[in-house]
Amino acid sequence: MTEETTPHETPSAPTAPALEAARDTKVKVAMIGLCGCWGCTLSFLDMDERLLPLLTKISIHRSSLTDIKRITERCAIGFIEGGVANEDNIETLRHFRDHCDILISVGACAVWGGVPAMRNVFELTDCLSEAYVNSPTAVPGVKPVIPSHPDIPRLTTKVYPCHEVVHMDYFIPGCPPDADIIFAVLDDLIAGRPVTLPRSLNHYD
Numbered sequence: 001m002t003e004e005t006t007p008h009e010t011p012s013a014p015t016a017p018a019l020e021a022a023r024d025t026k027v028k029v030a031m032i033g034l035c036g037c038w039g040c041t042l043s044f045l046d047m048d049e050r051l052l053p054l055l056t057k058i059s060i061h062r063s064s065l066t067d068i069k070r071i072t073e074r075c076a077i078g079f080i081e082g083g084v085a086n087e088d089n090i091e092t093l094r095h096f097r098d099h100c101d102i103l104i105s106v107g108a109c110a111v112w113g114g115v116p117a118m119r120n121v122f123e124l125t126d127c128l129s130e131a132y133v134n135s136p137t138a139v140p141g142v143k144p145v146i147p148s149h150p151d152i153p154r155l156t157t158k159v160y161p162c163h164e165v166v167h168m169d170y171f172i173p174g175c176p177p178d179a180d181i182i183f184a185v186l187d188d189l190i191a192g193r194p195v196t197l198p199r200s201l202n203h204y205d
């Protein structure tokens, strides 16, 4: 990746015209994993047999599932997994905000930083030293190097929840959120109904 080329600008193969025409009638969805583990995306796949009828109503554009690497047209829904841990995440999230009508924070990492935010109680330099200099897996006799290259996105000093970077419209908690909840939210949005999450999802009393 050069300085001028960002992930959402990575060239992708053109889509067949017939497939493109069929997609036009559906609700367009884009998905991205920022600083997470892809577990939330796997939970999306856990909708199992409900995926087939769902895919008659939605078309998935940029996502790791389609391997489409850029948003080529405005999408109705942006599905965001993971928090913001580097400058590339910031740029990608802003790109989604600019090109999606509705953004959903999916999972603990997107909602509040999740496991990666455990590093927030330490200085970034200490985290890098622990990972690359003082690591128990460092090779004896080899000079430790903290990776640094223009192609490697610079880490932010802290890991941020998505809503601290751009406005997010909906939040689905959980690590990962249950597939039933993801389906319910998408089904409500596609049908134009108000999104109603079960109280048990946000209350622990």
Ligand code: SF4
Residues within 6 Å of the ligand: 035, 036, 037, 038, 039, 040, 081, 082, 106, 107, 108, 109, 110, 114, 115, 174, 175, 176, 177
């Ligand atoms: S919320 Fe959990 S499952 Fe989702 S990306 Fe974060 S760690 Fe992975």
